Amino acid sequence: MGAKYHVKVSIDQNKCIACGTCSSLMPEAFEFDPTVGKNKPTDKYKDITVDKETLKKLKDTAAMCPTQAIKVEIIETFND
Numbered sequence: 001m002g003a004k005y006h007v008k009v010s011i012d013q014n015k016c017i018a019c020g021t022c023s024s025l026m027p028e029a030f031e032f033d034p035t036v037g038k039n040k041p042t043d044k045y046k047d048i049t050v051d052k053e054t055l056k057k058l059k060d061t062a063a064m065c066p067t068q069a070i071k072v073e074i075i076e077t078f079n080d
């Protein structure tokens, strides 16, 4: 086991250029929103508790966004 992190994932759709990088790296967390033609977090990842490995993956994916549109906000940390 290890620490768990309650995180909120969001995308600033004004910045998103719909390049598809985030949804190809983490399709469980990011998806294309056809109503606006931009990417968005999946319902599951808007507000989720994840392990350290998944948090790192989210942060790495956010860092790959060419317009820094992805925000990964840690709301609370739970230690064992």
Ligand code: SF4
Residues within 6 Å of the ligand: 011, 015, 016, 017, 018, 019, 020, 021, 022, 023, 030, 039, 064, 065, 066, 067, 068, 069, 070
């Ligand atoms: S990586 Fe950034 S710009 Fe590309 S689709 Fe995802 S949020 Fe949009």
